[in-house]
Amino acid sequence: MKKIATVLSALLIAATPFAGQATPDDDLEAFRSYYVKQFPEVPMNDFVNGVYALDAASREQWEEFEEFPSYEIAIDNGEEKFHNKFANGKSYVSCFPQYKKGIKQNYPYFDIDSGKVVTLESAINKCRSDNGEKPLKWKKGAIADISAYIASLSRGHKINIKVPNNAKAIAAYNRGKKHFYAKRGQLNMACADCHYHYAGSKIRADILSPALGHTSGFPVYRNKWAGMGTLHRRYAGCNKQVRAKPFKAQSDEYKALEYFHTYMSNGLEINGPSQRK
Amino acid sequence: MRLIARILTTTASIVALIGCLGFTPTIANADGAKNLAKGKELAFNRKKGNCLACHQIKGGTLAGNIGPPLLAMKARFPSYDKLRAQIYDARTNNPNTIMIPFGPHAVMSDKEIDLVAKYIHTL
Numbered sequence: 001m002k003k004i005a006t007v008l009s010a011l012l013i014a015a016t017p018f019a020g021q022a023t024p025d026d027d028l029e030a031f032r033s034y035y036v037k038q039f040p041e042v043p044m045n046d047f048v049n050g051v052y053a054l055d056a057a058s059r060e061q062w063e064e065f066e067e068f069p070s071y072e073i074a075i076d077n078g079e080e081k082f083h084n085k086f087a088n089g090k091s092y093v094s095c096f097p098q099y100k101k102g103i104k105q106n107y108p109y110f111d112i113d114s115g116k117v118v119t120l121e122s123a124i125n126k127c128r129s130d131n132g133e134k135p136l137k138w139k140k141g142a143i144a145d146i147s148a149y150i151a152s153l154s155r156g157h158k159i160n161i162k163v164p165n166n167a168k169a170i171a172a173y174n175r176g177k178k179h180f181y182a183k184r185g186q187l188n189m190a191c192a193d194c195h196y197h198y199a200g201s202k203i204r205a206d207i208l209s210p211a212l213g214h215t216s217g218f219p220v221y222r223n224k225w226a227g228m229g230t231l232h233r234r235y236a237g238c239n240k241q242v243r244a245k246p247f248k249a250q251s252d253e254y255k256a257l258e259y260f261h262t263y264m265s266n267g268l269e270i271n272g273p274s275q276r277k
Numbered sequence: 278m279r280l281i282a283r284i285l286t287t288t289a290s291i292v293a294l295i296g297c298l299g300f301t302p303t304i305a306n307a308d309g310a311k312n313l314a315k316g317k318e319l320a321f322n323r324k325k326g327n328c329l330a331c332h333q334i335k336g337g338t339l340a341g342n343i344g345p346p347l348l349a350m351k352a353r354f355p356s357y358d359k360l361r362a363q364i365y366d367a368r369t370n371n372p373n374t375i376m377i378p379f380g381p382h383a384v385m386s387d388k389e390i391d392l393v394a395k396y397i398h399t400l
């Protein structure tokens with residue numbers, strides 16, 4: 001009897017997503033095959049286009065937008081800012097020497113020395129503070145423009161996030177995973193409810209995009225915002241929709257979420273910035 | 278003074294009589310219709326039930342399709358109490374449901390949930 005109980009609880013532990021047995025690789029495999037099964041007609045790399053990968057009608061409208069995209073001006077602004085000299089005579093180039101080759105696909109990464117997840121936006125502001133400049137606001141404006149410029153140079157590169165075999169890195173990954181699957185807010189919904197279990201369904205008039213590929217198009221120009229926004233701006237919006245208190249942009253919580261969320265899209269191509277309604 | 282008193286008692290007995298003759302149910306029906314309208318309003322209200330986010334309901338536009346369409350409810354829920362329980366806290370039937378735990382999370386009051394459940398039961 002006791003043996004059966006042990007076997008049962010072992011099975012239960014294996015079935016829960018947070019038990020720690022599943023490696024990031026196992027997670028990625030399971031995550032991906034779920035969407036492939038749900039949307040067999042969608043080519044893998046088309047998942048980077050969010051809801052437009054699923055719905056022909058909205059895709060047509062979106063393709064028209066993409067012909068004269070509103071983010072074009074953000075890329076131009078970002079380029080200018082990126083090359084402007086700081087007071088000390090240096091520019092962002094000194095912090096991102098590889099920018100021309102495309103670097104967005106490597107963010108976020110885990111920095112073993114500081115024990116922290118480094119997102120592209122946090123690296124942009126670190127570059128500023130290292131050079132004696134004041135940090136930019138996190139969710140929109142100049143930081144989104146610079147991020148858009150860097151992303152535009154990274155288009156076509158495959159997302160390549162690594163979770164090193166380091167306790168803190170694994171903890172950050174698991175924290176993000178937990179955020180993704182945990183119910184929250186007065187409305188008690190998880191990211192996974194909307195973007196995993198019911199991806200492709202309609203919530204009111206909106207089709208829910210798959211979480212696979214989600215991060216590749218950021219930052220985005222959103223008509224609803226009438227401007228650019230970073231991924232963490234979107235996280236806050238989705239937290240608020242379920243009446244949860246959003247975390248601060250670039251908080252450890254959202255960095256961890258971005259780490260997990262982007263890892264799940266490994267191998268898909270960067271196509272940011274993009275246009276969204 | 279006495280005249281007024283007499284008129285008053287007569288009126289009172291007429292009212293009582295009307296009551297006995299079965300006019301009260303009419304009044305209750307009017308209340309009932311009002312409550313159903315209130316229930317519908319709460320069900321459609323985005324800040325309250327917002328049921329249309331996930332369910333098609335007759336008379337509602339731009340409905341989502343996360344949950345099943347709400348129709349033939351008396352066939353699916355012969356028991357009103359079971360229907361109310363589903364709306365109060367859908368987790369009792371499906372612990373992982375995406376449906377909002379309207380009662381325990383105080384998205385609607387008990388009274389509001391009654392109104393919504395009574396309206397839904399008529400669909």
